[in-house]
Amino acid sequence: MKTSFIILLIMLEGSANGLVAQHLPAKQPEMVIIPAGKYFPLFLDDEPTNLDSFLMDRLPVTNEDFNHFVTENPQWAKASVKRLFADENYLKHWDDKKPFGPHPAEAAVVNVSWFAALKYCECQGKRLPTTAEWEYAAEAGRNRPDGKNEPGFYNLLLEFMSEPLPEKLPPAGTTLLNYYGVWDIHGVVFEWTYDFNSALTTGESRADTGSGNALFCGGGSLQTRDPANYAAFLRHAMRTSLKAKNTVKSLGFRCVKDLKIENSR
Amino acid sequence: MKTMLKVTGFAVFTLLLFNCSNKTEQKSCCSIHESSHQAEADVSDVSLFLLQSQWENQAGKPRKLSYYKGKPTIAAMIFTHCPSACPRIVADIKNIESELNASGFNKIQYLLISMDPARDNPEKLQRFAEDFRLGENWELIRADQSSTAEIAQVLGVKIKPLSDGGFDHSNHIFLINSKGEIVQQLAGLSADPAEFIAECKNLQ
Numbered sequence: 001m002k003t004s005f006i007i008l009l010i011m012l013e014g015s016a017n018g019l020v021a022q023h024l025p026a027k028q029p030e031m032v033i034i035p036a037g038k039y040f041p042l043f044l045d046d047e048p049t050n051l052d053s054f055l056m057d058r059l060p061v062t063n064e065d066f067n068h069f070v071t072e073n074p075q076w077a078k079a080s081v082k083r084l085f086a087d088e089n090y091l092k093h094w095d096d097k098k099p100f101g102p103h104p105a106e107a108a109v110v111n112v113s114w115f116a117a118l119k120y121c122e123c124q125g126k127r128l129p130t131t132a133e134w135e136y137a138a139e140a141g142r143n144r145p146d147g148k149n150e151p152g153f154y155n156l157l158l159e160f161m162s163e164p165l166p167e168k169l170p171p172a173g174t175t176l177l178n179y180y181g182v183w184d185i186h187g188v189v190f191e192w193t194y195d196f197n198s199a200l201t202t203g204e205s206r207a208d209t210g211s212g213n214a215l216f217c218g219g220g221s222l223q224t225r226d227p228a229n230y231a232a233f234l235r236h237a238m239r240t241s242l243k244a245k246n247t248v249k250s251l252g253f254r255c256v257k258d259l260k261i262e263n264s265r
Numbered sequence: 266m267k268t269m270l271k272v273t274g275f276a277v278f279t280l281l282l283f284n285c286s287n288k289t290e291q292k293s294c295c296s297i298h299e300s301s302h303q304a305e306a307d308v309s310d311v312s313l314f315l316l317q318s319q320w321e322n323q324a325g326k327p328r329k330l331s332y333y334k335g336k337p338t339i340a341a342m343i344f345t346h347c348p349s350a351c352p353r354i355v356a357d358i359k360n361i362e363s364e365l366n367a368s369g370f371n372k373i374q375y376l377l378i379s380m381d382p383a384r385d386n387p388e389k390l391q392r393f394a395e396d397f398r399l400g401e402n403w404e405l406i407r408a409d410q411s412s413t414a415e416i417a418q419v420l421g422v423k424i425k426p427l428s429d430g431g432f433d434h435s436n437h438i439f440l441i442n443s444k445g446e447i448v449q450q451l452a453g454l455s456a457d458p459a460e461f462i463a464e465c466k467n468l469q
């Protein structure tokens with residue numbers, strides 16, 4: 001009797017940790033480990049960043065997740081959010097009649113500002129990924145950590161990007177699963193990063209040197225480390241065009257967490 | 266068998282404990298917002314006083330941004346290890362201050378916000394204030410990384426950490442009215458402050 005209780009307990013714990021039901025993304029662990037490594041930024045004159053291993057949400061934050069957060073934190077509700085923290089299109093697709101508009105509850109939440117994403121992750125005891133962390137995780141292909149060496153992977157990304165945004169966003173965990181077990185990092189929705197607009201400075205502190213001008217005034221992606229990775233260049237361009245209170249119908253987010261305790265703030 | 270049961274009991278207890286502590290962590294994060302929500306009633310939708318972050322000044326005293334309510338504030342983001350741009354920004358603000366003082370406009374407070382929370386502790390800020398002979402109407406404040414990133418985004422100051430521990434950053438001086446709204450900004454170093462000063466005088 002006691003033994004079966006123990007077994008039951010182990011099973012319960014097992015399923016909570018995702019050891020059971022491997023095929024259903026929702027039942028798998030919430031976060032996956034991204035191993036330590038070096039991220040080589042897009043631009044040649046930016047130095048590589050050393051990254052410690054960290055945990056990343058397997059799935060983007062969904063409408064359902066965000067609705068839960070908004071219920072607990074009414075100051076982030078569509079009707080009460082302050083303009084300082086989100087523009088007028090915040091949660092635009094949410095609707096009284098149809099809670100999440102055309103999108104399913106399980107689809108990535110979009111039309112959220114950086115401020116809202118930052119607070120959401122904080123409230124989960126997590127944080128927003130840095131651009132280096134996000135891009136590093138996004139370098140993985142389907143079957144290997146270096147997607148650039150996976151035949152057809154870059155083309156696939158470009159195909160994703162050239163598709164118009166669907167009327168109805170797909171449920172999270174249905175587009176692309178990468179080598180680390182991260183879903184949808186490439187797919188239909190872009191994602192916020194913690195330092196999304198620090199890549200370009202206005203340059204006053206060090207005169208207007210650096211890569212900025214060459215890149216944006218006709219330089220295209222040619223000054224980048226890997227011109228074939230046009231998708232990364234497009235993401236960069238998108239990020240630098242954003243302001244933290246902006247909300248975009250194709251922009252959502254996911255959270256990460258430090259693996260080492262001493263790293264956490 | 267008894268030991269097994271104990272072990273199981275302990276495991277259940279630990280699990281519960283873990284879950285609870287998780288919950289409280291969430292709650293505390295959310296309740297901070299909740300409790301301060303009331304105080305927001307009298308500020309506008311775009312007031313900096315909506316930011317709930319916790320700061321400390323050069324004397325180590327806790328500060329919320331709403332502490333600066335009631336008087337116009339001239340503010341900028343700096344870091345004390347800054348080799349050239351920040352001293353110049355501070356010099357620019359001091360020039361504005363002396364011009365305002367000379368015309369009798371002395372009710373303005375001055376706020377330097379650290380973009381380098383890892384290194385700028387109250388002692389460093391105090392030292393900076395002394396080195397630059399900043400008066401009593403100047404406050405220098407710091408917070409954690411996330412609150413620092415948040416205010417930088419609110420102000421539109423771009424900050425890029427460099428490998429030497431410093432930052433590339435845009436240089437802005439802000440005029441904030443007594444309600445926490447940004448009413449004027451001066452971009453770039455040694456920019457012509459005439460319009461900015463005129464606006465300061467308007468506010469007082």
